[in-house]
Amino acid sequence: MTALDVLTRVxxxxxxxxxxxxxxxxxxxxxxxxxxxxxxxxxxxxxxIGFLIAFPAAVLASRHRWAVSPITSISGVLYTIxxxxxxxxxxxxxxxxxxxxxxxxxxxxxxxxxxxxxSGLDSVDPDVKEAALGMGLSRRQLLWRVEVxxxxxxxxxxxxxxxxSSIALITIAALIxxxxxxxFILDGLDTFFWTPLIVGVVLSVALAFLADxxxxxxQRLMTPWAKAAGVRAVAT
Amino acid sequence: xxxxxxxxxxxxxxxNWSGVDGVPARVWEHVQLSLISLxxxxxxxxxxxxxxxxxxxxxxxxxxxANLGRSIPSLAILSIAFLLVVKLAPANHQELxxxxxxxxxxxxxxxxxxxxxxxxxxxxxxxxxxxxxARGMGMSGGQVLWRLEVPLAMPLIMTGLRLAAVQIVATxxxxxxxxxxxxxxxxxxxxxxxxxxxxxxxxxxxxVLSLLTDAVFSLLAKATAPRLTSSGRASAPARIDVxxxxxxxxx
Numbered sequence: 001m002t003a004l005d006v007l008t009r010v011x012x013x014x015x016x017x018x019x020x021x022x023x024x025x026x027x028x029x030x031x032x033x034x035x036x037x038x039x040x041x042x043x044x045x046x047x048x049i050g051f052l053i054a055f056p057a058a059v060l061a062s063r064h065r066w067a068v069s070p071i072t073s074i075s076g077v078l079y080t081i082x083x084x085x086x087x088x089x090x091x092x093x094x095x096x097x098x099x100x101x102x103x104x105x106x107x108x109x110x111x112x113x114x115x116x117x118x119s120g121l122d123s124v125d126p127d128v129k130e131a132a133l134g135m136g137l138s139r140r141q142l143l144w145r146v147e148v149x150x151x152x153x154x155x156x157x158x159x160x161x162x163x164x165s166s167i168a169l170i171t172i173a174a175l176i177x178x179x180x181x182x183x184f185i186l187d188g189l190d191t192f193f194w195t196p197l198i199v200g201v202v203l204s205v206a207l208a209f210l211a212d213x214x215x216x217x218x219q220r221l222m223t224p225w226a227k228a229a230g231v232r233a234v235a236t
Numbered sequence: 237x238x239x240x241x242x243x244x245x246x247x248x249x250x251x252n253w254s255g256v257d258g259v260p261a262r263v264w265e266h267v268q269l270s271l272i273s274l275x276x277x278x279x280x281x282x283x284x285x286x287x288x289x290x291x292x293x294x295x296x297x298x299x300x301x302a303n304l305g306r307s308i309p310s311l312a313i314l315s316i317a318f319l320l321v322v323k324l325a326p327a328n329h330q331e332l333x334x335x336x337x338x339x340x341x342x343x344x345x346x347x348x349x350x351x352x353x354x355x356x357x358x359x360x361x362x363x364x365x366x367x368x369x370a371r372g373m374g375m376s377g378g379q380v381l382w383r384l385e386v387p388l389a390m391p392l393i394m395t396g397l398r399l400a401a402v403q404i405v406a407t408x409x410x411x412x413x414x415x416x417x418x419x420x421x422x423x424x425x426x427x428x429x430x431x432x433x434x435x436x437x438x439x440x441x442x443x444v445l446s447l448l449t450d451a452v453f454s455l456l457a458k459a460t461a462p463r464l465t466s467s468g469r470a471s472a473p474a475r476i477d478v479x480x481x482x483x484x485x486x487x
Contacts, residue, residue: 080450082406085442088423092239092432164307171309172410175427182311189315189413197319201312208307 017194024195032184032203039170039180039207045102046166047159050109057110058117059143068118075114078107084172091176101173108169109162116158120151153226156219160212167208171200181207243436252437257421259441266418266445269408273340274401277347282393285352289359289389290381298356305349310342310407317342318414339411339418346407347400354396358389387462394460398453405449409442419445 025032054075061067086104094100124147132146148155171182179186181204188197219226246252253259288294318338325332362385370380386393412420422438425431 076450077447080402080446081443082409082446084406084409084420084423085439085446087439088427088435089240089243089439089443092242092436161306164303168307168309171311174311175413182309185309185312185315189318192319192322194319197312197315201308201316204309204312205304205307212303212307 019194020198021195025199028196028199032199035180035183036203036207038178039167039182039204042098042101042105042170042173042178042180043163043166043207043211045098046105046109046170047113047163049102050106050162051113051159053106054110054113055117058114058121061114061118062121062147071114072111075107075111079111081107083108083169084175087173087176096176096178098178100176101170101178105166105169105173109166112162112165113158116161117151117155120154120158121147123154124150149223152223153219156215156222160215163211163215164208167204167211171204180204239432239436242433243440246433246437247440262417262419262421263441263445266405266408266420266442269336269339269343269411269416269418270401270405270449272336273343273404273408274347274397276340276344277351277400277404278397280344281348281351281396282355285355285393285396286359286381286386286389288352289356290377290385292360295356295360298353302349302353305346310346310403311410311413313346314339314342314407314410314414317345334415336416338414339408339416343404343407347404350399350403351393351396354392354399355389358392358396359385361392362388390460390462391457394453394457398450398457401449401453402446405446406442409438 057067057071061071081104083104086107087100090100090103094103128146128150129142132142137145171179171185173179174182174186177183181200184196184200184203186200188194188200247259255261285298288298318333321338321341322330322333359381366384366388367380370384375383408418409420409423411418412424419438419441422434422441426434426436426438
């Protein structure tokens with residue numbers, strides 16, 4: 001039997017297959033929950049570690065302009081290497097471990113987080129900084145009490161883009177069994193079965209949407225003064 | 237680190253550089269898939285983006301589409317395109333699903349949102365005073381678009397094309413999952429055959445091709461950037477320098 005015969009038979013069968021078999025969902029609740037937790041966990045790892053690297057880099061670059069160009073170049077290269085290729089490049093070194101998935105994901109968030117944090121810090125009015133220093137604030141106090149609060153909307157805008165992109169990107173890791181909801185997409189593709197594919201896509205997009213709303217809510221709570229101003233930020 | 241060395245050794249082995257599964261053939265497949273998809277996406281998204289930016293109609297939906305595009309996994313777009321082609325192709329033409337078609341459909345869909353949003357923002361952020369002045373000089377809507385808005389939007393349009401191209405080249409690597417060709421074949425086949433050197437070689441080739449794509453489109457962007465005006469002032473607004481990418485979701 002050739003591959004074409006298989007395909008023809010499968011697709012004939014698929015004609016009568018409903019898009020969603022609800023019974024499949026009720027049968028797979030446990031797996032949906034565990035894949036969901038895996039997805040959330042990987043997202044948090046990617047964005048939190050990415051931010052822990054990108055934030056100090058952006059503070060450094062806002063104080064010393066010479067650092068902007070090399071940091072942008074390096075994070076730009078890391079951003080451009082496809083996660084799919086990156087994962088398989090690491091596979092022989094770190095195996096099927098969490099590290100193999102985490103490194104490409106973290107690498108991907110760096111450029112987005114660095115650019116937004118830097119542009120947030122840069123957007124603080126120099127007169128405001130001058131005034132703060134004039135009132136006797138140290139450089140450290142200036143950063144945490146003036147610059148970071150004022151830059152928060154732009155920084156959070158970066159976190160939102162990084163989070164939403166990471167949630168979509170993580171599905172790729174299903175190829176080595178660590179893809180969260182991506183596993184359902186891959187299962188659906190492998191078995192020509194629409195239900196897991198649709199469940200995987202819908203849950204992944206819903207998770208991205210939810211994370212976006214949560215971050216936006218967090219930003220509004222942290223910066224009540226910035227409520228009305230629509231924030232436009234940069235991301236590559 | 238041994239894995240990387242094995243991958244490099246695989247790459248320098250002349251045996252892997254000939255035939256239908258050789259590096260030149262796979263690179264060419266990958267480039268073809270990407271270029272065709274990018275061309276179709278551009279033909280759809282650039283005119284639409286210009287129209288939306290010029291008329292200011294449908295802005296809300298454009299931003300929504302861009303956000304949705306970011307949150308839908310590319311693996312999902314590819315899988316859906318494949319199953320749809322399998323389902324919709326006539327019974328006597330099932331081979332369509334094995335060809336370029338599902339991959340090109342998926343890659344085109346993938347490229348559209350980012351080109352659309354950048355083109356739209358590029359036109360939309362042109363200084364309203366300049367548009368006003370151009371109209372006052374008697375330019376028609378079409379002239380304003382072609383002589384003013386398009387040139388000033390060029391840097392952002394090129395950004396959109398660059399981002400779309402990189403994303404398309406990256407995702408074309410996944411085409412091998414749906415029986416397509418391209419450099420992803422080495423990774424998918426290597427994984428199935430447990431040949432680490434083949435996997436690593438494929439990953440290196442895809443990474444290099446992506447970086448090259450980024451570099452080529454950056455050069456193209458420089459070549460098409462608006463020139464300095466006679467007064468020596470850049471005719472493009474300074475904001476373009478920062479706004480290298482997409483706009484953020486609405487807050």
